[in-house]
Amino acid sequence: MxxxxxxxxxxxxxxxxxxxxxxxxxxxxxxxxxxxxxxxxxxxxxxxxxxxxxxxxxxxxxxxxxxxxxxxxxxxxxxxxxxxxxxxxxxxxxxxxxxxxxxxxxxxxxxxxxxxxxxxxxxxxxxxxxxxxxxxLAFCDSINRLIHYGIIDSQSGNITSAFNFLYSSLSSNNSLQILYNFTxxxxxxxxxxxxxxxxxxxxxxxxxxxxxxxxxxxxxxxxxxxxxxxxxxxxxxxxxxxxxxPIPNSFWEEDSTCLQWLDQHPPQSVIYVSFGSIAVLKPKQFTELAHALHHLLDRPFLWVVRPSNNNNNVTYPQNEFEFKGSSSKGKIVGWAPQQKVLNHPSIACFVSHCGWNSTIEGLCGGVPFLCWPFFSDQWVNKMLVCDLWKVGMGFEKEDDEEVISREEIKKKVEIVVGSEEIKSRSLKMKQLVLENMRGxxxxxxxxxxxxxxxxxx
The missing domain is CATH 3.40.50.2000 (Glycogen Phosphorylase B;)
Structure with a gap:
């Protein structure tokens, strides 16, 4: 052949x-x-x-x-x-x-x-x-049918009536709203x-x-x-x-020193934060997250802050913590070997943008998610993580500026890290994936x- x-x-x-x-x-x-x-x-x-x-x-x-x-x-x-x-x-x-x-x-x-x-x-x-x-993919493949039946307006893209009949089997209370937002x-x-x-x-x-x-x-x-x-x-x-x-796939060189830094921390103690290769936090949101990680949460953290963020008008808070290098409290890296990080025993939870690659890597690592989607398919992936698989939670935005407050970040991290049910389901999902890859x-x-x-x- x-x-x-x-x-x-x-x-x-x-x-x-x-x-x-x-x-x-x-x-x-x-x-x-x-x-x-x-x-x-x-x-x-x-x-x-x-x-x-x-x-x-x-x-x-x-x-x-x-x-x-x-x-x-x-x-x-x-x-x-x-x-x-x-x-x-x-x-x-x-x-x-x-x-x-x-x-x-x-x-x-x-x-x-x-x-x-x-x-x-x-x-x-x-x-x-x-x-x-x-x-x-199933939703995108349905768009032409949704237009044909008048569920989506072909001129504006607006949804004019419900289409939960397409996804009733997802058994998610808010799947319709998520798909509505997505579209x-x-x-x-x-x-x-x-x-x-x-x-x-x-x-x-x-x-x-x-x-x-x-x-x-x-x-x-x-x-x-x-x-x-x-x-x-x-x-x-x-x-x-x-x-x-793992095969390193990135446009930036991975900082492997974070793995040695993780070795210094006890199991399920470190908050890992990464928003992928495109999403950028606005300065106020960046500050809220920095304050939550450094001041409010009594846990070490590993935070990926891409080098390109410096080109997107992100102003780092001053005198909060050292943004380059590491300390006992936190470590900032430009890019991380994420598959290895998510399989490290010290990781307690993954604050993620819910890109599909990161979602798969988190599932394979068996870690709970804190979902922070920015655009496109990330909202549907959040629905899968939180409502279908039930291995994570999302954040609520509390003001007109669409900012997630430091208090909200602290509250949700503590809930997820402290939830034995979410931890148990995360490990079961990992086993489900690994067992189906055997043989x-x-x-x-x-x-x-x-x-x-x-x-x-």
Whole structure:
């Protein structure tokens, strides 16, 4: 049987690059040849990061195309980046594919569906690797039907009536409100909504919709989703099942000194705070969190404050604690080896933005969550964490400025850390994931084998 050659094309943000790099290693370990397409801007960042292992396997080849932006342009501007990619990369991709010679399948993330259209013209198979939960994919896949039935206004994206009939099996009291917020406030806005509607249609060119999750995490969603939905995760475990060290996937170098610092603290004592690669706290919110961690909570903390925060008008509070280096009370790092941190016995809870990668890593670490979503799918992931799996809690905003107060942070940390029920459920979720990854790997392993066999045909 021939060895398939797969071209992976993630949207160039860390939340998409991570699972795609993990998937590259999974495919390579199964004997596939993998070409990983990055933007030139990101490839430079990857190669400059000593802790980012991209091509430990000779079966993985890194290539790049320009995204059309200048180095100093703001790539956190979604519309600007997406528009530039769509006006630049499609004209260059066919030549790249021809230079590679033989590609059997193109695998894309959302926002890169244009590559599937090119693949169709060139007679290449197509697949989608969805970077978030299957629940979010099921909702996005339903948008055109919701428009057809008048539940969503196609002009504004506003929801005009309830659609809990689509998600009644989630058994969540506030799932409708969460999905409403997800659609109305953070997704279905103007051109972003138009893009999503068109993108979901384009992604139907993919014969497989691969999900970085497992059936046991979202059984209600898979029970109502199309047969094309195929859980193949968690990819972080599949990628490292023959490697004791997690694959570092970051645009910033990880500060491993935090692991030695964690070694100095007793079990379940440290609050871990990280908001991912994009979200930025406003100065007032930053101050409230700093005061809660340093003054109000009688616990040590490890806080990830990305280097890029300095470029987003964040003013650090003065004389609160040392923001660089460590002390007995707290340690600040620019980026952490998160998988190792969340599996460290000293971690008591995870204050998280609820990005899907972080959510999966927290589940695999068996740690309770304190959910602090900022945008997009993070609100749905919070619903899964708090209402479906019941392994965490959210925060309440108490003023007109949408700020979570230091008192609220203190209260919720103490509740979660002190809850034996949440701790017990967190450990049970960890065991659920790990047990289903043993042996034949259950649904995920079978789906992966079937996908690779299909790509070989």
């Amino acid at each position: 021939k060895i398939p050659h797969l071209l992976l094309i993630p949207y160039p943000i860390l939340g998409h690059v991570n699972p795609f790099m993990q998937f590259s290693h999974v495919l390579a370990k199964h004997g596939c040849h993998v070409t990983f397409l990055s933007t030139e801007f990101n490839l430079k960042r990857i190669l400059n990061n000593n802790s980012f292992t991209c091509s430990s396997s000779e079966n993985i080849n890194l290539v790049s195309l320009p995204d059309g932006l200048d180095p100093e342009d703001d790539r956190s501007d979604f519309r600007k980046l997406l528009s530039s990619i769509k006006s630049t990369m499609p004209a260059l991709l066919p030549n790249l594919i021809q230079d590679i010679n033989k590609i059997d399948c193109i695998i894309v993330s959302i926002n890169m569906g244009w590559a599937l259209e090119i693949g169709r013209r060139m007679g290449i198979k197509a697949a989608l690797l969805w970077p978030s939960s299957a629940t979010v 109305l406030s953070r997704l279905a806005l103007g051109k972003t909504f138009d893009h999503l509607v068109q993108e979901m249609q384009t992604l139907k060119l993919a014969q497989w919709w691969l999900c970085n999750t497992m059936y046991e995490l979202e059984p209600q969603t898979f029970s109502i989703s199309p047969s094309t939905f195929s859980p193949i995760g968690p990819l972080m475990l599949l990628a490292s099942d023959q490697n004791p060290n 034949d790997g259950g649904h995920s392993s079978r789906n992966l084998d079937n996908f690779i066999h299909w790509a070989q045909e």
